[in-house]
Amino acid sequence: xxxxxxxxxxxxxxxxxxxxxxxxxxxxxxxxxxxxxxxxxxxxxxxxxxxxxxxxxxxxxxxxxxxxxxxxxxxxxxxxxxxxxxxxxxxxxxxxxxxxxxxxxxxxxxxxxxxxxxxxxxxxxxxxxxxxxxxxxxxxxxxxxxxxxxxxxxxxxxxxxxxxxxxxxxxxxxxxxxxxxxxxxxxxxxxxxxxxxxxxxxxxxxxxxxxxxxxxxxxxxxxxxxxxxxxxxxxxxxxxxxxxxxxxxxxxxxxxxxxxxxxxxxxxxxxxxxxxxxxxxxxxxxxxxxxxxxxxxxxxxxxxxxxxxxxxxxxxxxxxxxxxxxxxxxxxxxxxxxxxxxxxxxxxxxxxxxxxxxxxxxxxxxxxxxxxxxxxxxxxxxxxxxxxxxxxxxxxxxxxxxxxxxxxxxxxxxxxxxxxxxxxxxxxxxxxxxxxxxxxxxxxxxxxxxxxxxxxxxxxxxxxxxxxxxxxxxxxxxxxxxxxxxxxxxx
Numbered sequence: 204x205x206x207x208x209x210x211x212x213x214x215x216x217x218x219x220x221x222x223x224x225x226x227x228x229x230x231x232x233x234x235x236x237x238x239x240x241x242x243x244x245x246x247x248x249x250x251x252x253x254x255x256x257x258x259x260x261x262x263x264x265x266x267x268x269x270x271x272x273x274x275x276x277x278x279x280x281x282x283x284x285x286x287x288x289x290x291x292x293x294x295x296x297x298x299x300x301x302x303x304x305x306x307x308x309x310x311x312x313x314x315x316x317x318x319x320x321x322x323x324x325x326x327x328x329x330x331x332x333x334x335x336x337x338x339x340x341x342x343x344x345x346x347x348x349x350x351x352x353x354x355x356x357x358x359x360x361x362x363x364x365x366x367x368x369x370x371x372x373x374x375x376x377x378x379x380x381x382x383x384x385x386x387x388x389x390x391x392x393x394x395x396x397x398x399x400x401x402x403x404x405x406x407x408x409x410x411x412x413x414x415x416x417x418x419x420x421x422x423x424x425x426x427x428x429x430x431x432x433x434x435x436x437x438x439x440x441x442x443x444x445x446x447x448x449x450x451x452x453x454x455x456x457x458x459x460x461x462x463x464x465x466x467x468x469x470x471x472x473x474x475x476x477x478x479x480x481x482x483x484x485x486x487x488x489x490x491x492x493x494x495x496x497x498x499x500x501x502x503x504x505x506x507x508x509x510x511x512x513x514x515x516x517x518x519x520x521x522x523x524x525x526x527x528x529x530x531x532x533x534x535x536x537x538x539x540x541x542x543x544x545x546x547x548x549x550x551x552x553x554x555x556x557x558x559x560x561x562x563x564x565x566x567x568x569x570x571x572x573x574x575x576x577x578x579x580x581x582x583x584x585x586x587x588x589x590x591x592x593x594x595x596x597x598x599x600x601x602x603x604x605x606x607x608x609x610x611x612x613x614x615x616x617x618x619x620x621x622x623x624x625x626x627x628x629x630x631x632x633x634x635x636x637x638x639x640x641x642x643x644x645x646x647x648x649x650x651x652x653x654x655x656x657x658x659x660x661x662x663x664x665x666x667x668x669x670x671x672x673x674x675x676x677x678x679x680x681x682x683x684x685x686x687x688x689x690x691x692x693x694x
Contacts, residue, residue: 210691211628217344218686219304220297220641220658221592222286223351223396227644228310229283231275234326237316238356240410241280243269246650246665259404259648262414266360276667279650284643284661285671290334292673293642296659298341300679301686305343306591306637307334308351308396311377317357318373323380331381335388345389346591346637348455349378349439350432351396352407352647364410365401365428368511371435378439382446392443393455393527393591394436399484400457401429423506430508433487437521444521451524453589454488457481458528458580460572464537464554474536482583485526489584491519525634526584529592530619533559533572564596564654570618577626577633587634593619594639596646596654599676607660607676616678620685621693638682642673658682 225241232238243261275281286293297305311318313327335345354364362370397408402425405411409428416424440452459481463474479496486494492515501508534553537543543554546565559567573593580588595615599607616638627633640656643663652663658679663669684692 210689212690217304217635219302219637221306221637224308224310227286229285230287231281235324237312261406300683306346308348318355348393359410441521453525453527460533525587527589527591533569570622574622581631589634592639594656
């Protein structure tokens, strides 16, 4: 066994945690904030929590009901964990753990409530300015996502979401405003969270209401919307570099590693193609061009994507500085998939891997897959990598003495951080690690509170009952020690 008494994590490694405005802030209609697509997401207690697609089907009728409702129980993201009013308390706890960075997002609708306004909402700008300033006081570097499933609902209803080209200009206007306002506070930026999710949940990611269009047209609509997001991402990168000298901009994708079921050449080829499709989204943002197999697929399917003059140059000239990604699980590809037991997670599904454990929500746990992915991605891109989401959703129990013994979470993180360490030892350049939901928040897919990810417990249940008080879990103290020793405490 290798002697690891001294950490091999680099000096300045960005240890921290990750959140999203729509899942933690609450205050959905406070201080001039407009409605976002997240305000239409509902908690459906009678729906199988493993049926992710059912949680993301948002129809025209669903939107009308949401716009007419003030309910915060059914629409759980509207209350979140009240981070909007409690962020100082939470940042104090993150600082106590020793966070070097915290991933947050800026809710577009706090700055431009409908996305079309000529002037930004000053109260929204001031809120984030105060938050970033307090983070700096606590020596926590902000890592800010510009678009994390929070686009203005007005743009969904009046511009077909990202399908219409004018939305690119509206997003760029938003980006320029926040870059100028926070140029002295924020160095690290991400453009679109899991930009690949546009095919898994087009409404949440791009404001596309699928029942407004004929089914045969949907794939083209999604690809066109994705193209607009790629252009917007490149332009955001351009203006961030111009407005904030020394800033770094990353793309953010879902890394879903796919193994072949066995060494049968057909299974190996199938897994290769599945991984290539997963890489497509980061390929465009790193290499600045579409892969040939994507354009060939458009041609074969009769899909017509409109490029404006100069689009290819924009993509090529303004590529990202680093690649960030979420990693939760791996999948298996099989030519006999229809005959095999399936698992699913993060709205992806595949053949069950008999060598892996599965969570209560049917997500496979595969830390070695993270090691594999880091090597594979670094060999492909030769750019710094940043794991900005990784974690375990579970139901925590408060003991009689008030403690929360979440050894299962510690075991999960120990194995995954160990995988990062092993990848760094293999020569991979890793910037940092921000586990998802470092404090309990409203689940993205199921709008639950009972599916908990955090090192910090929030006293709130699925029915919006609770004090919102914060409580340290056992994993809080464990992660604090890991950060304090720069990873040496793993062993």
